[in-house]
Structure formats: structure tokens, C-alpha cells
Amino acid sequence: MRVVKTVREMQALSETLRKEKRIGFVPTMGYLHEGHLALVRKAREISDIVVVSIFVNPMQFGPAEDLSRYPRDFERDAQLLETEKTDIIFFPEAGDVYPEGYSTQVEVKGLEDYLCGKTRTGHFVGVATVVNKLFNIVKPHYAVFGQKDYQQLKIIEKMVRDLNMDLEVVPYPTIREAGGLAMSSRNTYLSPEEREKALLIYASMKKAEELFVRGERNASIIREEVRKVLSLKEGINIEYISISHADTLKELEEIPGKALLAIACRVGKTRLIDNTTLMEA
Numbered sequence: 300m301r302v303v304k305t306v307r308e309m310q311a312l313s314e315t316l317r318k319e320k321r322i323g324f325v326p327t328m329g330y331l332h333e334g335h336l337a338l339v340r341k342a343r344e345i346s347d348i349v350v351v352s353i354f355v356n357p358m359q360f361g362p363a364e365d366l367s368r369y370p371r372d373f374e375r376d377a378q379l380l381e382t383e384k385t386d387i388i389f390f391p392e393a394g395d396v397y398p399e400g401y402s403t404q405v406e407v408k409g410l411e412d413y414l415c416g417k418t419r420t421g422h423f424v425g426v427a428t429v430v431n432k433l434f435n436i437v438k439p440h441y442a443v444f445g446q447k448d449y450q451q452l453k454i455i456e457k458m459v460r461d462l463n464m465d466l467e468v469v470p471y472p473t474i475r476e477a478g479g480l481a482m483s484s485r486n487t488y489l490s491p492e493e494r495e496k497a498l499l500i501y502a503s504m505k506k507a508e509e510l511f512v513r514g515e516r517n518a519s520i521i522r523e524e525v526r527k528v529l530s531l532k533e534g535i536n537i538e539y540i541s542i543s544h545a546d547t548l549k550e551l552e553e554i555p556g557k558a559l560l561a562i563a564c565r566v567g568k569t570r571l572i573d574n575t576t577l578m579e580a
């Protein structure tokens with residue numbers, strides 16, 4: 300496994316590799332967990348060379364967000380990636396990715412108006428910009444993204460289509476802990492009690508799925524039932540409970556054959572997101 304720390308070296312290496320090998324890429328912000336590793340295994344399965352980037356992208360954090368305290372542990376990440384037979388870790392410095400005078404942004408209009416985009420101003424511009432840059436640097440054939448960050452996945456898919464990027468975005472299902480909590484690097488912020496409360500997020504999605512399977516198609520009713528489950532314990536601050544079109548992310552009143560249920564809430568100071576697809580069998 301090779302650790303590449305500069306944009307120039309990564310770009311030169313990818314240029315050579317791409318001529319004969321299929322490059323699979325997993326962009327991450329590090330502090331890896333089983334969710335990330337599942338993406339790496341998927342990349343391993345479909346490509347010859349697996350590149351994982353570890354970069355806590357300052358552009359996607361708002362001024363009041365957790366950029367400085369975001370968990371980091373490169374040595375641990377490197378060991379985990381070695382075990383998963385990663386070929387290359389791309390681990391650049393922020394000053395190399397955004398040098399002095401940097402001023403270009405990528406905005407995927409429309410999809411960012413919903414869900415997390417409403418409160419996290421500029422977040423998805425930061426995400427689209429850095430992913431675009433990483434694609435130009437790593438030059439992958441495949442890029443694997445988790446459905447855990449559903450809106451991010453949709454925005455990247457659209458960016459790739461709109462800009463005719465020559466690669467395939469490969470979605471991967473959400474990996475959960477035993478009680479159903481979606482794995483996230485931010486889960487480390489949770490105290491044991493908060494972790495217990497956070498299980499209600501999964502329970503509320505299960506409730507919604509159950510109602511949907513029983514034939515409920517009124518989105519307001521399902522949203523209200525989700526809210527009730529999330530309110531079973533004190534201390535969950537709901538940011539949104541959304542039932543939306545799975546492609547456009549537009550809020551729905553009447554659910555057709557398929558919809559996205561997405562939730563964002565704060566448990567203590569920690570912001571958590573999760574989602575599930577409500578779909579007719």
C-alpha cells in the first residue's frame with residue numbers, strides 16, 4: 300500500500316495506472332468504520348486498483364460546524380485500509396488542494412434546495428467542488444458512494460451526468476451497528492445515553508416502513524408517526540423528517556410506488572442523518 304500526499308504525485312500516478320488498470324475510488328474524510336470499509340470492498344471487487352482518499356474538506360463545513368474537532372486518526376485508518384488490500388491512500392494537505400488564490404466552485408443547482416441543503420448553506424457546493432477535484436486528481440473509472448448520505452450521492456450522480464465525467468458512480472447501501480444506528484464517524488461524539496436515544500432514528504424508520512407496507516400512502520401521516528417515535532425519549536431535536544421523490548428530492552404529500560424517507564436530528568450536540576427508501580414490493 301502506498302500513501303500519496305501530494306496532488307501532483309497522485310495525478311501522475313493515476314495517469315500511468317489508468318492506461319492499463321481499472322481504478323476504483325472511495326473518497327472519505329477518514330476516521331474509518333465498517334461503512335467505509337464496505338465501500339472499499341466494493342471498489343476492490345469491481346476494479347484492479349483501489350484508491351481511498353482521506354481528506355477533511357474545509358469547504359464543506361459551515362463556520363459553526365465541527366471542522367476543527369472532526370475526528371482524525373491516520374495511523375488507525377491506514378492499518379484498516381491495509382487489511383482491506385487498498386493499493387493507494389491519497390492523503391493531501393488542505394493547502395495543496397486549495398492553494399492560495401483558489402476561487403472555483405461547482406454548484407449542482409436544484410437538488411441542494413432540499414433536506415440538508417436547507418440548513419447547511421454552501422455544504423453541497425463544498426462537496427461537489429472537492430469531489431470534482433478528487434475525480435480530476437485520481438481519474439477513477441468507478442467511484443463508490445454510500446446511500447447513507449443520500450442527497451450527496453444524488454448530487455454527485457447529477458454532477459457526473461451534467462458534466463459528462465467519464466466514470467461510473469456506484470451506490471452502496473448503509474451499514475448499521477447492531478441496534479440499527481447508521482455507522483458514522485460522528486457517532487464517536489455520542490455519550491452512551493445519547494447512543495441509546497439515537498436508536499430511535501432506526502426505530503422510527505422501521506415504523507414508517509411498516510405503515511407503508513400496510514398501505515399508508517399519506518406522507519403527513521407517516522411523518523407524524525415518525526415524529527412520535529423520535530419523541531419517545533427527551534433530547535432528540537428534529538431538524539427535518541422528509542418524505543420526498545427519490546430522484547428530485549421534492550417533498551411529497553401522496554406517496555407513489557416509491558419515496559425517500561430522510562431524517563436529520565440532533566442528539567445532544569451531534570447532528571445525525573439517516574434515510575430509507577419506501578418502496579412497493
Ligand code: AMP
Nearest residue numbers: 327328329334444445447448473474482
Ligand atoms: P465520510 O467519511 O463521512 O465523508 O464518508 C465517506 C463515504 O462513506 C461516503 O460515500 C459516505 O456516504 C460513506 N458512508 C459513510 N457512512 C456510511 C455507512 N454507515 N454505510 C455506508 N456508507 C457510508
